[in-house]
Amino acid sequence: xxxxxxxxxxxxxxxxxxxxxxxxxxxxxxxxxxxxxxxxxxxxxxxxxxxxxxxxxxxxxxxxxxxxxxxxxxxxxxxxxxxxxxxxxxxxxxxxxxxxxxxxxxxxxxxxxxxxxxxxxxxxxxxxxxxxxxxxxxxxxxxxxxxxxxxxxxxxxxxxxxxxxxxxxxxxxxxxxxxxxxxxxxxxxxxxxxxxxxxxxxxxxxxxxxxxxx
Numbered sequence: 738x739x740x741x742x743x744x745x746x747x748x749x750x751x752x753x754x755x756x757x758x759x760x761x762x763x764x765x766x767x768x769x770x771x772x773x774x775x776x777x778x779x780x781x782x783x784x785x786x787x788x789x790x791x792x793x794x795x796x797x798x799x800x801x802x803x804x805x806x807x808x809x810x811x812x813x814x815x816x817x818x819x820x821x822x823x824x825x826x827x828x829x830x831x832x833x834x835x836x837x838x839x840x841x842x843x844x845x846x847x848x849x850x851x852x853x854x855x856x857x858x859x860x861x862x863x864x865x866x867x868x869x870x871x872x873x874x875x876x877x878x879x880x881x882x883x884x885x886x887x888x889x890x891x892x893x894x895x896x897x898x899x900x901x902x903x904x905x906x907x908x909x910x911x912x913x914x915x916x917x918x919x920x921x922x923x924x925x926x927x928x929x930x931x932x933x934x935x936x937x938x939x940x941x942x943x944x945x946x947x948x949x950x951x
Contacts, residue, residue, distance in 0.1 A: 742778075749780040755793060759811075768806035774799050775811050781820065792820045794830070918943055 742756035749755065757777040763770050775798045782792065794817055800806055801813030817826040826832030829839040858864065868874040876885050878899075887895040895905045904910030906917035918925050921943055929938040 751780065751782065753780045754778065755780050762807055764807065768802075768804075768808040771807035772810040773807045794818065794820050796830070 742758070744755040746753070746755070755778045757775055759775040760773050761771070762773055777796045777798065778793045779796055780792075781794050796814050797816040798811040799813050799815050800809040800811055802809040814830065815827065817830045817832065818824070819826065819832055822832075824832035824834060825836050827836075827838045829837055866874060878885060880899075882899050884899060885897040886893050893908055895903070896908060896910070897903050898910060902910035902913055902915065904915045904917070906919070907915050909915075916925050924940060924942045926941045927938065928940075931937055
């Protein structure tokens with residue numbers, strides 16, 4: 738069986754609600770009476786232009802009160818599913834990606850996978866981690882024995898272990914900075930001074946002769 742909500746308006750306007758399903762409760766406790774949630778279809782213009790009746794987005798509402806009181810009558814639009822693209826917007830009515838999370842007050846975003854103890858956040862076109870407004874960008878393993886690893890195409894290139902030791906080219910740094918270059922007669926590190934003259938500074942190289950280390 739099918740439950741249909743019909744709208745016979747032939748002159749729809751932008752953002753007009755064309756159908757809505759409400760969840761109401763009549764609890765007699767303080768602030769307990771009202772609409773606790775609703776699902777609405779909203780008229781929007783077709784992508785590329787057109788009449789407002791050509792397409793519709795689906796909005797999900799919950800209580801906008803900080804305590805979630807029913808008496809608020811579900812004024813907070815929490816999620817939007819965009820017609821045509823299927824994009825999901827949390828905190829935005831105009832998602833520009835498959836999942837678009839937007840907030841102007843808090844900056845909390847959490848992806849959690851407890852079963853495999855591993856969470857993967859992937860993007861085919863690059864990934865930027867940015868902390869704005871002068872806030873810190875924290876990388877935390879959440880475990881006293883974990884390490885922060887940097888990988889290139891699945892291969893580890895650098896790590897910071899639980900002691901704070903940094904390893905470049907090695908997964909087992911034993912001092913604050915361990916650099917491992919697999920090739921003999923090669924430069925390990927170059928420090929330039931002054932910025933304008935490359936031959937001024939310090940170069941650390943490796944040699945096969947065990948009596949010459951730098």
